[in-house]
Amino acid sequence: xxVIDSQVLERHGLKPDEYERILQLMGREPNLLELGxxxxxxxxxxxxxxxxxxxKTLPTTGPRVVQGPGENAGAVDIGDGxxxxxxxxxxxxxxxxxxxxxAATGVGGIIRDIFTMGARPIALLNALRFGSLDTALARRIFxxxxxxxGGYGNSIGIPTVGGEIVFDExxxxxxxxxxxxLGISRIDGIVKGAARGAGNPVFYVGARTGRDGIHGxxxxxxxxxxxxxxxxxxxxxxxxxxxxxxxxxxLEVMKTGAVLGIQDMGAAGLSCATSEMGSRGGCGMTIDVxxxxxxxxxxxxxxxxxxxxxxxxxxxxxxxREREVEQxxxxxxxxxxxxxxxxxGSRLKIHERGVLVAEVPNRALTDEAPVYRRPMHEPxxxxxxxxxxxxxxxxxxxxxxxxxxxVAAPTIAxxxxxxxxxxxxxxxxxxxxxxxxxxxxxxxxxxxxxxxxVDGNGRFCYLDPHRGAMLAVAEAARNVACAGGxxxxxxxxxxxxxxxxxxxxxxxxxxxxxxxxACRALGIPITGGNVSLYNETEGRAIxxxxxxxxxxxxxDASKTATRTFKRDAAAVVLLGDNLGELGGSEYLAAMHGKVxxxxxxxxLKREAALQKLIVALVREGTVESAHDCSEGGLAIALxxxxxxxxxxxxxxxxxxxxxxxxxxxxxxxxxxVVSTPEDRVAxxxxxxxxxxxxxxxxxxxxxxxxxxxxxxxxAVNSSVTDAEQAWATAIERKMSGRAPL
Amino acid sequence: xxxxxxVFPGSNSDYDAFYAASRVVGEDAALVWHKDTDLQGAxxxxxxxxxxxxxxxxxxxIARFSPIMGAVKAFADRGGPVLGICNGFQVLLEAGLLPxxxxxxxxxxxxxxxxxxxxxxxxxxxxxxxxxxxxxxLPIAHGEGNYYAPxxxxxxxxxxxxxxxxxxxxxxxxxxxxxxxxxxxxxxxxCNRERNVVGxxxxxxxxxxAQLGSADGRLxxxxxVKWAAEGMLRHA
Numbered sequence: 001x002x003v004i005d006s007q008v009l010e011r012h013g014l015k016p017d018e019y020e021r022i023l024q025l026m027g028r029e030p031n032l033l034e035l036g037x038x039x040x041x042x043x044x045x046x047x048x049x050x051x052x053x054x055x056k057t058l059p060t061t062g063p064r065v066v067q068g069p070g071e072n073a074g075a076v077d078i079g080d081g082x083x084x085x086x087x088x089x090x091x092x093x094x095x096x097x098x099x100x101x102x103a104a105t106g107v108g109g110i111i112r113d114i115f116t117m118g119a120r121p122i123a124l125l126n127a128l129r130f131g132s133l134d135t136a137l138a139r140r141i142f143x144x145x146x147x148x149x150g151g152y153g154n155s156i157g158i159p160t161v162g163g164e165i166v167f168d169e170x171x172x173x174x175x176x177x178x179x180x181x182l183g184i185s186r187i188d189g190i191v192k193g194a195a196r197g198a199g200n201p202v203f204y205v206g207a208r209t210g211r212d213g214i215h216g217x218x219x220x221x222x223x224x225x226x227x228x229x230x231x232x233x234x235x236x237x238x239x240x241x242x243x244x245x246x247x248x249x250x251l252e253v254m255k256t257g258a259v260l261g262i263q264d265m266g267a268a269g270l271s272c273a274t275s276e277m278g279s280r281g282g283c284g285m286t287i288d289v290x291x292x293x294x295x296x297x298x299x300x301x302x303x304x305x306x307x308x309x310x311x312x313x314x315x316x317x318x319x320x321r322e323r324e325v326e327q328x329x330x331x332x333x334x335x336x337x338x339x340x341x342x343x344x345g346s347r348l349k350i351h352e353r354g355v356l357v358a359e360v361p362n363r364a365l366t367d368e369a370p371v372y373r374r375p376m377h378e379p380x381x382x383x384x385x386x387x388x389x390x391x392x393x394x395x396x397x398x399x400x401x402x403x404x405x406x407v408a409a410p411t412i413a414x415x416x417x418x419x420x421x422x423x424x425x426x427x428x429x430x431x432x433x434x435x436x437x438x439x440x441x442x443x444x445x446x447x448x449x450x451x452x453x454v455d456g457n458g459r460f461c462y463l464d465p466h467r468g469a470m471l472a473v474a475e476a477a478r479n480v481a482c483a484g485g486x487x488x489x490x491x492x493x494x495x496x497x498x499x500x501x502x503x504x505x506x507x508x509x510x511x512x513x514x515x516x517x518a519c520r521a522l523g524i525p526i527t528g529g530n531v532s533l534y535n536e537t538e539g540r541a542i543x544x545x546x547x548x549x550x551x552x553x554x555x556d557a558s559k560t561a562t563r564t565f566k567r568d569a570a571a572v573v574l575l576g577d578n579l580g581e582l583g584g585s586e587y588l589a590a591m592h593g594k595v596x597x598x599x600x601x602x603x604l605k606r607e608a609a610l611q612k613l614i615v616a617l618v619r620e621g622t623v624e625s626a627h628d629c630s631e632g633g634l635a636i637a638l639x640x641x642x643x644x645x646x647x648x649x650x651x652x653x654x655x656x657x658x659x660x661x662x663x664x665x666x667x668x669x670x671x672x673v674v675s676t677p678e679d680r681v682a683x684x685x686x687x688x689x690x691x692x693x694x695x696x697x698x699x700x701x702x703x704x705x706x707x708x709x710x711x712x713x714x715a716v717n718s719s720v721t722d723a724e725q726a727w728a729t730a731i732e733r734k735m736s737g738r739a740p741l
Numbered sequence: 742x743x744x745x746x747x748v749f750p751g752s753n754s755d756y757d758a759f760y761a762a763s764r765v766v767g768e769d770a771a772l773v774w775h776k777d778t779d780l781q782g783a784x785x786x787x788x789x790x791x792x793x794x795x796x797x798x799x800x801x802x803i804a805r806f807s808p809i810m811g812a813v814k815a816f817a818d819r820g821g822p823v824l825g826i827c828n829g830f831q832v833l834l835e836a837g838l839l840p841x842x843x844x845x846x847x848x849x850x851x852x853x854x855x856x857x858x859x860x861x862x863x864x865x866x867x868x869x870x871x872x873x874x875x876x877x878x879l880p881i882a883h884g885e886g887n888y889y890a891p892x893x894x895x896x897x898x899x900x901x902x903x904x905x906x907x908x909x910x911x912x913x914x915x916x917x918x919x920x921x922x923x924x925x926x927x928x929x930x931x932c933n934r935e936r937n938v939v940g941x942x943x944x945x946x947x948x949x950x951a952q953l954g955s956a957d958g959r960l961x962x963x964x965x966v967k968w969a970a971e972g973m974l975r976h977a
Contacts, residue, residue, distance in 0.1 A: 154851055241795030245751075331774075421852070425882060426754060428757045430954075433855075442952065558952060
């Protein structure tokens with residue numbers, strides 16, 4: 001028997017004080033299997049031990065909330081007896097080590113979370129971060145991640161309908177892969193991940209258990225160093241066909257009513273599913289690993305309990321109805337195998353051929369995992385990086401040169417190279433094509449639609465994590481509102497560095513405080529999410545990057561808007577103030593190589609008023625297009641309204657704020673560019689006035705050029721065709737492959 | 742009339758085809774499990790898109806062994822209209838109901854976008870409602886849609902007017918610049934000699950409502966209705 005010494009603890013990622021806690025909870029020394037189970041369940045990835053005290057401060061309730069945090073996914077009421085079930089999850093660490101499989105299994109994992117709730121998944125979005133495409137490493141990771149996201153989603157037949165991609169060297173060694181899945185369920189059809197009723201059988205369904213992914217959760221809870229490539233065996237391999245069978249079979253079997261509880265085996269595999277189902281249901285569970293279908297011979301209970309093989313589910317079935325359940329799985333050529341049963345009490349008992357090999361109070365693995373109030377302090381450099389003096393940057397580049405550079409900057413450029421590899425039309429629900437501000441899907445059987453957006457700006461959060469996080473919430477909600485969706489729920493993915501460093505913990509704490517402040521002000525409950533820490537390589541952390549996913553409800557899916565201009569001679573109106581704020585902008589990064597200055601100010605009351613206004617204007621059809629201003633500011637937003645419009649140009653004059661480039665490229669929040677026929681301008685202005693939102697007619701659509709002036713002085717004059725070509729092909733030119741059509 | 746849509750375990754456009762036939766075109770429709778042998782009184786059979794059996798070997802390679810395929814073949818032999826969409830087209834090729842084969846897209850990557858597709862022949866059950874040379878905007882979404890046939894087979898297909906759809910420009914010109922996957926002769930869809938079995942890579946069922954970006958695909962299913970109304974269904 002292995003002696004548990006400091007080396008064994010270190011290999012399991014457990015600290016000496018954590019081991020003390022295990023001894024207390026167990027009342028004895030754990031054996032190696034028990035230690036392994038604690039190791040994965042108490043990993044940052046599974047236990048949220050560093051973030052939990054902060055996450056508790058988020059608003060999670062509201063009249064529409066059907067399911068808040070704590071289950072496999074959150075759910076909000078969308079009317080007609082239906083709910084939207086959604087969650088975002090990261091697969092950052094595996095995607096660096098093995099981009100294709102890391103991304104693919106990330107997609108597979110979040111899809112399982114959704115159908116586990118009894119919901120049919122209908123849409124996927126992703127938020128991705130990579131290093132500069134000028135490096136071979138970033139290109140390789142980008143290529144692999146996009147292929148992996150597509151490979152899994154396309155096969156299983158769930159459309160990838162939107163997302164965002166940002167390129168910055170701060171993500172060179174730690175790419176981010178955050179995937180959001182949305183499903184639809186009847187409210188009364190929601191199934192939870194809790195065990196119930198002693199004597200009820202516990203079934204294992206899906207792929208066989210192999211040795212892949214052992215300690216995946218522990219790997220995802222540590223920094224990278226130069227030996228990280230050696231962790232490749234900890235990355236799982238995905239099989240979307242198996243998941244498709246599992247999804248159809250699970251959705252079918254849940255309709256029988258014979259399934260009392262269901263949970264997917266993701267991070268921490270069987271250890272997690274058995275202990276969480278038991279502790280949620282306030283009961284115990286006993287299983288024998290002998291019954292677990294195995295892909296390899298000679299697997300030990302330790303390997304079986306810690307494997308993270310994909311596409312596996314655990315079900316608690318009503319006793320006496322086993323045959324019904326087995327028949328459904330047989331139809332799909334899957335085997336449902338009874339591996340154990342629910343027992344009274346609160347203990348998780350693992351047997352091997354009848355011999356007890358582990359016995360743990362299941363709450364010790366879950367609710368009683370350590371909770372850390374880790375020390376936080378503001379980094380010493382924080383105030384310095386917030387300084388910005390335009391004068392010290394040297395002479396300002398001509399506006400035209402800045403425009404030409406920005407329109408083809410990979411972060412701003414069209415992401416079609418990526419989304420053309422994603423099946424976005426399967427399911428026949430996709431209303432807004434990818435590349436619009438928000439994705440819009442209809443809900444079949446109703447008139448309704450759902451708008452979705454994922455957003456996060458790591459630069460803003462680096463400069464001011466509280467404000468940066470508020471801006472992320474505001475932007476995601478604003479994008480959804482621009483499509484006519486009333487924001488009704490949110491999910492967050494917190495991507496940060498090593499929480500054991502007080503500066504990183506401060507960023508995390510401030511960001512969560514910002515998310516909470518913005519969500520309360522905008523009326524958006526957070527119904528779940530994911531935390532990914534230790535995104536560091538050789539001591540260098542990523543930008544603090546909270547990513548927000550917001551779901552918006554359209555009562556009538558046909559009343560929506562996109563960013564593109566629809567006709568010549570329409571008035572172009574700016575809703576919101578242009579404050580000329582360049583802090584943290586793409587302009588500063590692209591033209592001066594600087595990430596500095598204060599991020600844009602955000603008045604949450606103004607933001608809320610703006611969002612209500614745009615939802616009303618879109619629903620009434622008063623505006624024909626609506627586009628949020630973000631990276632690249634007003635100039636880029638106006639250009640984007642001409643792209644994909646069939647070549648409709650724009651002429652606009654902007655009032656000078658600061659200097660010309662600040663006016664054109666500043667990234668002030670709470671701004672939306674709309675277009676409307678001349679005869680409705682007065683209606684737009686009146687609605688804005690009564691909403692308390694500043695509004696100004698800044699130009700007109702038409703012609704085949706993008707002509708922007710500042711206080712009447714020439715600034716940008718580009719042909720739509722040339723600018724659109726530069727924007728549309730920027731990424732494929734970097735990837736140097738043959739251009740798609 | 743009744744559309745029967747075959748459901749292979751990895752079909753993912755089965756419900757889309759069912760929905761388009763029943764809710765958009767307004768006809769009866771049924772989903773038929775691949776392990777069944779009865780087409781449930783079909784007037785038209787659709788083999789839908791997806792990844793029939795995971796397709797880790799070759800797309801559609803295993804589906805031809807599904808029990809339902811015997812019934813589909815018998816239905817086709819009687820002259821019944823069969824439409825294979827995307828993976829369904831691949832299954833028809835593997836089952837020998839249509840000539841040729843599919844290989845990996847020439848640009849290697851999966852490609853998903855709306856493309857113009859020119860209707861070459863209007864004397865099939867799935868193009869009877871189209872005008873000759875009409876250009877339809879239809880989505881494609883595939884990794885293996887690069888149509889291949891040996892030179893003599895290709896020459897015969899062309900001579901017998903079996904090319905039903907070709908990728909084209911929005912105004913209907915056919916050229917390599919508008920060929921999204923490297924298919925020989927820009928072939929997007931073909932029929933058998935008897936013209937009752939049609940396969941195409943684009944997805945008409947996904948483009949049957951304006952709300953989804955194009956309603957052009959409705960014509961493909963509506964053609965079958967027109968075909969039937971004109972008494973052209975020979976199998977009955």
